[in-house]
Amino acid sequence: MAPRVRAEIENGALIVSGQLGKTIQRLRKAYNLSLSELAEQSGVAKSIISQIERNETNPTLATIWRLSQALDVSIERVLAAGEDAPFIEKLSRADTPALVSEDGKVRLSIIGWIxxxxxxxxxxxxxxxxxxxxxxxxQRGSIECLSVLSGEAEIEVAGHVERVRAGETLRYRCDRPHVIRNAGPEPLRATMVCIMKAAVMA
Known part of the structure; x- marks a missing residue:
């Protein structure tokens, strides 16, 4: 069973009491990783990992997420808050994980709950x-819902192209290759939700 810890948020950082540092260290050693190797794989500085393992710092959720990905475990296993503790999370823009397209012009900030x-x-x-x-x-049956807040998007799925303007929402199967483009002269801003286990549409 994962160790129970208490987590609160202060200025974007997690205040963690319990066994977080020992858990990170135990998992790192189980994978026979040095601090340098874990730092390279996670993108978290070696000094920060060392401080976390010694419980000398309050890491952000984004930092714990990066470490959990590098250690190939769920973040719940690394950070399990008590059920009776209040749940509040606040991430700064800098601490919000993001993906960038190959052309460098599209950014997906991961705002969903891990x-x-x-x-x-x-x-x-x-x-x-x-x-x-x-x-x-x-995966088969997955659905994406794209709601355009500003600008204009063009969605291409299996050769079918649909335009979506500000205030409109497009839902489509994403269990096949698909492309989202900015189809207008202005920057595009949208919210995208992906339902990974939707029922397969007839």
């Missing part, structure tokens, strides 16, 4: 004019 990532994901999408995000097929 506990739902296996079945429900949601993102803040921004794209410069002519920017395009090409995605491989997700």
């Amino acid at each position: 506990k739902t990532v296996e079945w429900l994901q949601w993102y803040d999408l921004t794209a410069e004019p002519s920017g395009a995000l090409e995605s491989d097929a997700h």
Whole structure:
């Protein structure tokens, strides 16, 4: 059973009491990783990891997420808050994980809750004019819902193209290759929700 810890938020950082540092260290050693190797794989500075293992710092949720990804475990296993503790999370823009398209013009900020990532994901999408995000097929039956807040998007799924303007929402199967493009002259801003285990549409 994962160790129980208490977590609160202060100025964007997690105040953690319990066994977080020991858990990170135990998992790192179980994978026979040095501090330098874990730092390289996670993108978290070696000095920060060392401080976390000694419980000398309050890491952000984004930092714990990066470490959990590098250690190939769920963040729940690394950080399990008591059920009776209040749940409040606040991330700064800098601490919000993000993905960037190959052309560098589209940014997906991961604003969804890490506990739902296996079945429900949601993102803040921004794209410069002519920017395009090409995605491989997700698991069978997956659905994406794209709500445009400003600008104009063009969605291409299996050769079918649909335009979506500000105030409109497009839902489409994403279990096949698909592309999201900024189809207008202004920056595109949208919210995208991906339901990973939706029922297969007839």
